[in-house]
Amino acid sequence: MLIKIPRGWELPERLATAEHLALGRRTFLATLGLSAAAGAFFSPSIWSATSPYPAKRNSAYQLDRPLTKEYFVSHYNNFAEFGDDKDIWKLMDRFRIEPWTLRVTGLVTRPQTFDVSKLIREMPLEERLYRHRCVEGWSMAIPWTGFPFKALIDRVQPASDARYVKMISFLRPEEAPNQKEHPEQTWPHYQGLTLDEAMHELTLLVTGMYGHELSKSCGAPIRAILPWKYGFKSLKSIVAIEFTAEQPQTFWTHIALPPSHFYANVNPNERYLNRSQAREKIIGTWETRPTLMYNGYGPYVAHLYEKQP
Ligand SMILES: Nc1nc2c(c(=O)[nH]1)N[C@H]1C(S)=C(S)[C@@H](COP(=O)(O)O)O[C@H]1N2
Ligand SMILES: [Mo]
Secondary structure, rough: OOOOOOOOOOHOOOOOOOHHHHHOOOHHHHHHHHHHHHHHOOOOHHHHOOOOOOOOOOOOOOOOOOOOOOOHHHHHHOOOOOOOOOOOHHHHHOOOOOOOOEEEEEEEOOOOOEEEHHHHHHOOOEEEEEEEOOOOEEEEEEEEEEHHHHHHHHHHOOOOOOOOOEEEEEEOOOOOOOHHHHHHHHHOOOOEEEEEEEEEEOEEEEEEEEEEEEHHHHHOOOOEEEEOOOOOOOOOEEEEEEOOOOOOHHHHHOOOHHHHOOOOOOOOOOOHHHHHHHHEOOOOOOOOEOOOHHHHHHHHHHHHHHHOO
């Protein structure tokens, strides 16, 4: 049980919605329509009457800064399957996100393969405003829509010996240029979490952003978000989730890092990937500011790590 204490970053919601206010609702909607049409990222289904978006905002999670303009969030990305630069949105025309299945296997009582478009309609979608911190030293503030990872875990019922969760992304060299051009690299991407981290109230499986479905560049149709960890733990475009007893390799620990780097919690006091993590540049305003321990989510998550060395 978390005790409700005032949290440093909790500021009025209007800060986070400043963009809506500044532009006025009509202009804001026009901006949305324009970016959708220009980018052609979204399938037409977002405009249909059956859309599950926008979902109701869960106002428990507040920001200490304005939302990042959506244009940056969908046009400034890390997505190694497509390319090494930030403008991978240009390289995603061939990427097919429908149909998409999510296979859940391993140490679970009810292994299942979900059709993701069906899953999205079955799960309790909500919107949350979260900060996002990349180990490269930049950050954003994003309204994600998704459902608690725990809600999926409840559907598959982990066995009593399950301790970790491995998430695996897609392998489609015909659709993802870097997988085709660099077969020697480690594909597919994968990540690992402890079961406690996956079940944590902050951990989301995200299917939408800014009140509509995810852009391909942000990891459509389904990705993880763990806002207290460096961004690379938040695997995009997930095809499989496996429950294990042993700590799984992760993409980065496999390549370069000692196993202690498994957690990858945001920590301004420690270098990570050989960089100082003390400060971050906010994408869009390009202001820099000090990075917060656990990316500001310490009151929620610090207890998870109290026993760690
Ligand atoms: N499948 C996959 N997931 C991924 C990555 C990736 O290259 N491939 N990059 C990670 C990194 S380094 C970051 S910072 C975030 C970026 O998410 P965003 O582009 O939505 O900001 O996605 C993470 N998830
Ligand atoms: Mo990142």
